[in-house]
Amino acid sequence: xxxxxxxxxxxxxxxxxxxxxxxxxxxxxxxxxxxxxxxxxxxxxxxxxxxxxxxxxxxxxxxxxxxxxxxxxxxxxxxxxxxxxxxxxxxxxxxxxxxxxxxxxxxxxxxxxxxxxxxxxxxxxxxxxxxxxxxxxxxxxxxxxxxxxxxxxxxxxxxxxxxxxxxxxxxxxxxxxxxxxxxxxxxxxxxxxxxxxxxxxxxxxxxxxxxxxxxxxxxxxxxxxxxxxxxxxxxxxxxxxxxxxxxxxxxxxxxxxxxxxxxxxxxxxxxxxxxxxxxxxxxxxxxxxxxxxxxxxxxxxx
Amino acid sequence: xxxxxxxxxxxxxxxxxxxxxxxxxxxxxxxxxxxxxxxxxxxxxxxxxxxxxxxxxxxxxxxxxxxxxxxxxxxxxxxxxxxxxxxxxxxxxxxxxxxxxxxxxxxxxxxxxxxxxxxxxxxxxxxxxxxxxxxxxxxxxxxxxxxxxxxx
Numbered sequence: 001x002x003x004x005x006x007x008x009x010x011x012x013x014x015x016x017x018x019x020x021x022x023x024x025x026x027x028x029x030x031x032x033x034x035x036x037x038x039x040x041x042x043x044x045x046x047x048x049x050x051x052x053x054x055x056x057x058x059x060x061x062x063x064x065x066x067x068x069x070x071x072x073x074x075x076x077x078x079x080x081x082x083x084x085x086x087x088x089x090x091x092x093x094x095x096x097x098x099x100x101x102x103x104x105x106x107x108x109x110x111x112x113x114x115x116x117x118x119x120x121x122x123x124x125x126x127x128x129x130x131x132x133x134x135x136x137x138x139x140x141x142x143x144x145x146x147x148x149x150x151x152x153x154x155x156x157x158x159x160x161x162x163x164x165x166x167x168x169x170x171x172x173x174x175x176x177x178x179x180x181x182x183x184x185x186x187x188x189x190x191x192x193x194x195x196x197x198x199x200x201x202x203x204x205x206x207x208x209x210x211x212x213x214x215x216x217x218x219x220x221x222x223x224x225x226x227x228x229x230x231x232x233x234x235x236x237x238x239x240x241x242x243x244x245x246x247x248x249x250x251x252x253x254x255x256x257x258x259x260x261x262x263x264x265x266x267x268x269x270x271x272x273x274x275x276x277x278x279x280x281x282x283x284x285x286x287x288x289x290x291x292x293x294x295x296x297x298x299x300x301x302x
Numbered sequence: 303x304x305x306x307x308x309x310x311x312x313x314x315x316x317x318x319x320x321x322x323x324x325x326x327x328x329x330x331x332x333x334x335x336x337x338x339x340x341x342x343x344x345x346x347x348x349x350x351x352x353x354x355x356x357x358x359x360x361x362x363x364x365x366x367x368x369x370x371x372x373x374x375x376x377x378x379x380x381x382x383x384x385x386x387x388x389x390x391x392x393x394x395x396x397x398x399x400x401x402x403x404x405x406x407x408x409x410x411x412x413x414x415x416x417x418x419x420x421x422x423x424x425x426x427x428x429x430x431x432x433x434x435x436x437x438x439x440x441x442x443x444x445x446x447x448x449x450x451x452x453x454x
Contacts, residue, residue: 083421083422085422102417104416104420105442105444106411107417107441109417125415
């Protein structure tokens with residue numbers, strides 16, 4: 001994985017992904033190591049993102065690395081009309097690896113072709129967000145002890161949610177059963193379902209949340225955005241059917257955990273936070289270890 | 303009794319004939335193969351009679367010989383085209399067009415938010431379905447299909 005950009009989750013083989021999770025476990029035990037001393041990591045956020053950027057910067061800082069970059073483009077030469085190609089080529093001169101988020105789909109792939117240093121995609125429009133996917137895999141394996149043979153429910157906006165698309169694709173490498181819970185308007189697109197079908201895995205679709213709760217090992221919640229509905233009345237009608245409340249969690253499997261990529265708005269009631277099944281904040285913390293593993297592997301330090 | 307076949311588009315001595323093009327796509331074929339820049343004679347016809355297809359288009363390019371992966375790109379707009387190489391007025395080879403596995407440069411990605419529609423990037427597609435003509439963008443990973451296909 002040394003010097004290899006990570007743009008899509010499928011850029012890494014299953015074995016490489018699992019190896020990365022193993023390395024991340026080491027960082028969970030000992031996150032403060034001086035491995036990135038004298039290394040410079042660029043974080044270029046052409047589109048704002050608090051969590052992902054802070055998580056990368058935290059990962060680098062714990063390892064003693066230096067960070068250069070920007071968190072929005074307002075004070076950069078991008079504002080003057082500089083092309084992405086030129087920005088990347090320039091920053092590649094100043095850093096050992098570039099972490100980037102960009103509003104256009106395919107921007108990270110393009111950057112990886114013009115950059116002399118490896119690129120880590122921290123989100124390209126609605127396309128890919130592979131480090132989120134890796135931290136989801138890490139969180140699932142950590143809480144369930146395995147990635148094989150699990151019952152996984154995805155709830156909410158399955159049509160536009162890129163984290164859902166990448167994670168479904170990644171879980172297709174393992175023998176999982178998918179429970180897809182969404183309003184009819186926001187069903188998982190056929191371009192993603194095709195991966196499930198190719199691997200001949202089982203999937204079921206639901207429009208009600210309650211009935212899947214007792215069946216699953218992982219309940220992966222996502223936010224439903226009002227803007228996704230052409231008719232606001234439709235949104236009003238369905239919005240309460242996909243909210244998770246503590247009282248709904250009485251009959252679950254004992255190993256069941258609730259995941260959410262965050263930010264949450266109201267789809268998980270705050271009274272769930274203290275339930276032992278709530279795992280989403282720990283999930284966000286796992287992102288630091290996974291990113292530490294990724295950066296050290298790419299730089300050939302692990 | 304010998305039957306005289308009247309040619310609506312004259313024969314060429316050396317070069318390539320592309321037959322069985324859908325009439326409305328003749329100009330796209332010319333564009334894909336950059337024949338508008340050709341230095342030698344290029345003949346074309348549209349709405350010619352065809353036993354197989356009712357009506358068809360044809361292009362004859364003198365002294366032009368294409369690399370396979372170059373000429374196969376026309377499969378995007380002429381999936382049933384016949385490619386004929388002519389030497390000394392004789393048919394040298396004759397084959398049916400076959401869409402290549404990857405397409406570079408000529409197709410525009412239909413996703414308006416794709417980086418290729420905002421930066422100077424050569425487009426690249428993997429042909430995921432040769433029958434139905436479905437192309438997956440190497441950059442944004444979205445599928446451009448036949449009804450959204452624009453030649454740039």
